[in-house]
């Protein structure tokens with residue numbers, strides 16, 4: 001079994017072979033910290049979290065790096081509106097970002113690198129690009145000369161902007177040599193943050209922080225660069241132009257991975273449309289596992305639609321898996337494993353292999369989830385014919401679900417025996433008495449009452465069974 005990934009650079013699924021054995025250096029574009037994270041961020045970061053967890057599950061030693069853009073035009077603008085310094089705004093929302101990621105269960109990132117901690121490295125790159133003739137100075141900044149880099153456009157297969165591109169700023173100046181030339185080092189206005197440089201007091205351009213950060217940690221070449229697909233052009237294209245021109249080495253990044261868009265109730269999420277949802281608002285209504293399940297239910301490259309209905313569907317599906325786990329967990333346990341149980345254990349192993357085959361196909365989480373559901377059905381079928389399970393098989397079933405679930409960040413909750421309140425116990429007794437006295441009307445009324453209280457009753461040959469309805 002070999003892992004294959006879809007590489008935006010070649011538009012092909014390729015065998016995944018890192019540059020240095022099992023070591024994988026990976027970088028994903030992080031947030032610009034001027035506001036709370038929204039659902040689009042949540043999608044990207046959960047899907048890359050799953051990718052990294054899976055790579056580690058497959059034995060790769062991943063170093064996962066993310067940048068924090070703590071200075072740019074949006075931060076400066078918002079800080080002015082708030083009457084605070086860009087730094088205090090950025091630090092505050094950086095902290096909020098970490099809280100959001102924690103709430104989402106993002107555990108895979110090894111290092112968050114702040115742009116303003118890499119000013120020296122940024123200046124070094126700009127200097128090298130000037131010396132090699134890839135950059136030029138005009139009155140308001142140092143610009144990249146796109147006519148000098150013949151490979152420009154190789155990632156996106158175009159050289160001009162389109163409607164879906166993320167554009168955080170357009171570096172416009174009539175004295176630029178080419179229309180698309182972007183700023184590497186920008187002259188700061190009097191009230192803007194500034195750093196000394198060999199040219200003038202200024203601040204970094206839009207794209208240079210990423211290459212300065214990755215070169216500092218990984219050198220001029222590394223394995224995986226990820227991000228949302230609206231960053232392909234011009235942002236990632238510009239990164240290639242900067243780094244390959246500076247180092248003379250190709251490729252700058254071996255595999256480029258991009259996530260699909262998120263819509264809300266079928267429409268693009270935008271403040272102007274009134275359907276803009278922050279992650280923390282979403283987490284008030286849905287728990288972390290439900291949101292992660294929802295993101296895992298679609299392939300990372302595909303678009304996904306966030307709607308109440310889709311989220312409720314995710315919750316129901318996840319509940320079905322938990323019911324299987326409860327059924328197994330509360331079965332009577334015996335010591336000895338039967339031959340049928342040994343056979344069933346081999347079946348579990350087969351499902352695990354199918355799961356790996358699905359995930360090896362460009363991290364196909366959707367197919368991998370289907371395998372987990374098939375395994376769940378199979379387990380239910382097996383235990384429905386039995387009154388007891390051996391300790392060994394019980395543990396094997398539960399640990400298999402946990403082991404595969406943790407890659408998506410689901411099925412990790414403790415299974416607790418649910419307890420009834422005194423009132424409910426009393427009602428159940430009353431109903432039993434009513435049934436004994438063949439007072440069906442009262443029995444039915446109590447059943448209905450319990451149902452409204454969230455208690456489901458089931459009359460079985462062994463007696464009455466109850467279940468608490470999930471929220």
Ligand SMILES: [Zn+2]
Nearest residue numbers: 029030210235
């Ligand atoms: Zn970036």
